[in-house]
Every structure is written in structure tokens, then in C-alpha cells.
Amino acid sequence: MSKNSAPSPKAYVQAARDEIASWENAKRGRLGRWSDAVLNPAAKWTAGMVPRSIQNAATQAIEKTLLLAAQAGGFSVDHLSITKEREKTLLRKRAQGVRLKACDKLAKRYWTSHCAYAAAQGATTGLAGVAGFVAEIPLILSITIREIRTIGLCYGFPTTQPEETNYLLHVLRLGSTNDPDVRLESLTALKAIEGESLDAGGNKKSNGVKYLISMQQYARSLAVDLMRGQALQLIPIAGAVAGASFNAAYANEIGRAAYLCYRRRFLLEGE
Numbered sequence: 001m002s003k004n005s006a007p008s009p010k011a012y013v014q015a016a017r018d019e020i021a022s023w024e025n026a027k028r029g030r031l032g033r034w035s036d037a038v039l040n041p042a043a044k045w046t047a048g049m050v051p052r053s054i055q056n057a058a059t060q061a062i063e064k065t066l067l068l069a070a071q072a073g074g075f076s077v078d079h080l081s082i083t084k085e086r087e088k089t090l091l092r093k094r095a096q097g098v099r100l101k102a103c104d105k106l107a108k109r110y111w112t113s114h115c116a117y118a119a120a121q122g123a124t125t126g127l128a129g130v131a132g133f134v135a136e137i138p139l140i141l142s143i144t145i146r147e148i149r150t151i152g153l154c155y156g157f158p159t160t161q162p163e164e165t166n167y168l169l170h171v172l173r174l175g176s177t178n179d180p181d182v183r184l185e186s187l188t189a190l191k192a193i194e195g196e197s198l199d200a201g202g203n204k205k206s207n208g209v210k211y212l213i214s215m216q217q218y219a220r221s222l223a224v225d226l227m228r229g230q231a232l233q234l235i236p237i238a239g240a241v242a243g244a245s246f247n248a249a250y251a252n253e254i255g256r257a258a259y260l261c262y263r264r265r266f267l268l269e270g271e
Contacts, residue, residue, distance in 0.1 A: 009097025013267065016100060020264050023256070024187060058137050063219035065138040065145075066169065082110075082153040096270045103266060104259075107154040111255035114147035115248050122247030140247055141172075141222075144254040148172060151258040155266045167193050167261075169218070175257035176222055176250075194265050 007015065089102045121139055148171050152159040159168055167190060174186040 009095040009101075012097040012101055016104075016263055016267065020260050023260050059219050061138045062141060062222050065141045066219060066222075079153060079158065082106075082150060086154060086156065096267070099270075100263065100266060103155050104263065107151045107259050107262070110150045110154060111147065111252075111259055114143060114150070114255060115251045118143050118247035118251035119244040123244035140250060143247075144172060144175070144251055147251060147255055148258040151255065152262050155262040157262060157265065171257050171261050172254060173218065173222070174261070175254035182221070190261055194268055 006012075086103065086106060089106055090099055093099045093102060118140060121143060122136065145168065148168050149159040152164070152168070157164065170186040170189050170193075174183060174190070177183055177186070
């Protein structure tokens with residue numbers, strides 16, 4: 001094979017598996033490294049200045065947004081359009097590696113577009129100071145939840161089904177956290193969900209495992225991560241730049257988690 005030729009379908013699948021394994025074994029996510037380099041110590045100081053009332057309001061907003069995510073149908077995701085585009089893209093493609101590559105290309109396009117949406121939204125709310133800070137958290141969560149749903153659809157997983165809620169929320173949690181224990185917990189839960197057996201009709205059979213901690217606990221942990229990263233939005237002038245930068249990085253990390261998790265799931269179900 002020449003240097004300029006595309007990898008074989010089999011080689012593409014192996015490269016995907018290697019990329020997924022490398023990401024799973026990473027000690028610290030890119031968002032965490034970026035936060036350390038860019039936001040500290042200014043973000044720590046600013047986060048300490050956030051009044052308790054604002055922290056509580058942010059936590060409540062997160063909990064309501066997550067509950068809505070569990071109940072709503074997809075935050076304006078055009079399921080039919082994405083499904084048709086995917087089916088058209090996969091038409092007459094049989095090899096698993098070729099199909100995966102086509103799904104990857106489609107997913108990357110939506111991943112990139114959601115990063116742009118998040119950056120624009122962060123810049124806008126960053127100009128609003130404290131008021132924007134409170135509004136910002138449910139808005140960025142709505143964008144990233146929509147991002148996960150969209151990427152899932154690119155791989156053929158209809159993420160509006162009730163049984164998919166745990167999976168979606170763990171992908172969100174996985175992309176949000178810098179805590180290695182939380183990361184391992186969510187990775188383990190995701191693989192357990194992926195490994196559920198099928199019944200005779202081809203439907204998922206739950207193994208009875210409770211995958212997700214309480215929504216309130218989840219909301220509090222997300223609030224800590226998001227408020228630390230977005231605290232610089234409270235600083236005049238810098239707020240728009242900080243909001244756009246953090247949101248783009250956050251949406252990118254959530255997109256990466258969704259991309260790699262749904263890739264793994266696609267490969268697993270194709271075996």
C-alpha cells in the first residue's frame with residue numbers, strides 16, 4: 001500500500017479501535033488540561049467569588065435541564081433528516097470499515113457545527129455578566145445534549161428512546177468530568193449498557209443494573225465543573241472571550257466523548 005492510499009476497511013476499523021482504547025485510558029481529558037493551562041488561577045479565584053445564591057440557581061437550572069433531557073424528544077434535532085442522510089450515505093456500502101468511515105464523516109460534521117454554536121452562544125451570554133452566567137449553563141447543556149443525540153443518530157442509534165437516556169447522560173458526564181473515578185464509573189456504565197443482551201425479537205433486555213446516580217447529585221457535580229470553567233464570564237470584557245473559549249472546548253470534549261462511544265457501540269453491534 002502506497003503512502004497516499006487510503007487504509008483498507010479492516011485497517012480503518014483497527015485504527016478506530018486503537019483510538020477508542022487510547023481515549024478510554026487517558027488519565028486526564030483535554031478539557032481538563034486546557035482548563036489548567038488557561039483558566040487557573042484566575043478561574044479558581046473568580047469561582048470563589050460567585051455568591052452561594054448564584055451557585056444554587058445554577059445547580060437548579062442544571063437539574064431542570066437534565067430532567068427535560070430525560071423527558072423531551074431531542075432538543076430540536078431533525079431526526080428524520082439525519083436518518084435519511086445516513087441511509088443515503090451508507091447505501092450499497094457493505095464492509096464494516098467503509099460503513100464506519102461514512103458514519104465518522106457525518107458525525108464529525110455535526111460535532112464541528114455544535115462547537116461553533118457553543119462558541120457563539122458563550123460569547124453572547126458572556127457579555128451579559130452575572131445574568132448571562134446563570135442563563136449560560138442550561139443553554140450550553142442544551143447544545144451539548146443536542147450534540148450527543150445528533151452524533152448518536154449518525155451511527156444509527158435513535159437517542160430519543162427512554163432506554164437511551166442513561167447512555168446519553170453518561171456520555172455527557174464522561175465528557176464533563178476531570179475526576180478519574182467518575183470517568184471510570186461512567187465508562188463502566190456505558191459498556192454495561194452496550195453489553196445488554198438482545199431478546200428473541202431483537203430488543204434490548206435490561207440486566208437490572210442502575211447506571212446513573214441521582215439526578216440531583218449529578219446536577220451538583222456538573223455545576224461544580226461548569227461553574228469553575230465559566231466563572232471568568234463574570235469579569236467585564238473578558239467574559240465574551242472566556243465564554244466563547246470555554247464553550248467551544250466543552251462542546252468539543254462532549255463531541256469527542258459521543259463520537260468515540262457511539263463508534264465503539266457501532267463496532268460492537270457489527271460483530
